Amino acid sequence: MKSHRWFTPWLLLAPPVIWVLVFSLWPFINTVVLSFTDARPLQPVSPVGLANYERLLTDEQFRYALITCMIYVVVCVPLLTIVPLLLALLVEKKIPGIALFRTTFYFPVIASVVVVALIWSWLFDSRGIINQALEWMGVVDQPIAFLVDRWWLLATAILLTVWKGIGYYMVVYLAALGNVGKELHEAAMLDxxxxxxxxxSVTIPSVRGAMLLVSVLVAVSAMRVFTELDILSNGTGGPGGYDISIVMLIRQVGSGLNGNLGYAGAISVALFLLTLIPLIVIALLNREKKAKVSA
Known part of the structure; x- marks a missing residue:
């Protein structure tokens, strides 16, 4: 059998490596560099040191965006960690027609988030189906400001995120539940x-690794939320911009010919550091788990 050339593996690795360098690593490094400048489109760039990061500490809009993302994390993490697990326990049973329920729960995942958010904006509009139905049933006397009030808008966006993500994380739990031995449940039943x-006592300890993974994925996604709030608020971030997210703020600050690319870069770096927190937490939890096992 003829042996391969020594450079064959490198040729196979070259395309993905180049892709990562050009579209991931270089933009990240460039963003970090820009965060220490006053870069603007079509204008000369000059360094400003830590001025952009100092501005973050006193920026009211960044504080609103951070609060919005923190609320998103606090609400979405427990919901999208527990509810999909309960659904997975329901749909893993082998009964006639269960495949239809699995498909129904997973359908929102494959639907475009933009299209779904537009549909929700029509449903929850002051003249939308939801308000009309509530008025017809006599639940309310006047339309609820789902898309105008600060807290109603945030609750509607969170509900959309949870509804769209349940099916995806349900599949993750189904894979984890497939590795849980039935003898554990049978032994518990005998007791x-x-x-x-x-x-x-049996299910949760058996899928603890999957729960940690789902929690981290949800936390990172919640910190980077954009489409739901952007479309439901029509790009304004709600009344007074209270419901703006960090990604929306980056777009707002860095867009246009007068966009402050340096400050947008500083916000991007701050968002990157915030998304590292869940990853560090799960790494520490895994280390403690391994230490207990080895002990």
Missing amino acids: GAGAVRRFI
């Missing part, structure tokens, strides 16, 4: 454990 007790 007199009910459904709730088996869920707490």
Whole structure:
């Protein structure tokens, strides 16, 4: 058999490596460099040191964006960690027609988030179907300001994010539940454990790794939320910009011929550091778990 040339593996690795360098590593480095300048389109660039980062500490809009993303994380992480697990427990049972339920729960995942957000903006409009239905049933006397009020808008966006993400994380849990031995549940049943007790003592410990993974994925996605809030608020970030997200703020600051690319770069670096927090947390938890196992 004829051996391969020594450079064959490098030829195979070259395309993905070049792609990562050009479209991931270089933009990241350039963003970090720009964050220390006053870069603007079509204007000379000059260094400003830590001025952009100092501005972050006193920027009211950045504080609003940070609060919005923190609320998103606090609400979405528990919902998208527990609810998909419960759904996975329901749809893993082999009963007639269960495939239809799995497809129904997964359908929002494959739907375009832009299209779904537009549909939700029509549904929750002051003259939308939701308000009309509530008025017709006599639940409310006047339309609820789902897309105008600060907290209603944030709640609607979170509900959209949860509804769209449930199916994806349900599939993750289905894969994890497939590795849980049935003998564990049978042993718990022999000991007199009910459904709730088996869920707490058998199911959760068995899928703890998947739960940590889902929690991190949800936390990172929540910090980077954009489309839901952007479309539901029509790009304004809600009344007074209270519901603006960090990614929306980056777009707002860095867009146009007068965009402040340096300050937008500083916000981007801050967002990157914030998304590292969940990754560090899961790394520490995994280290503690390995230490307990080895002990």
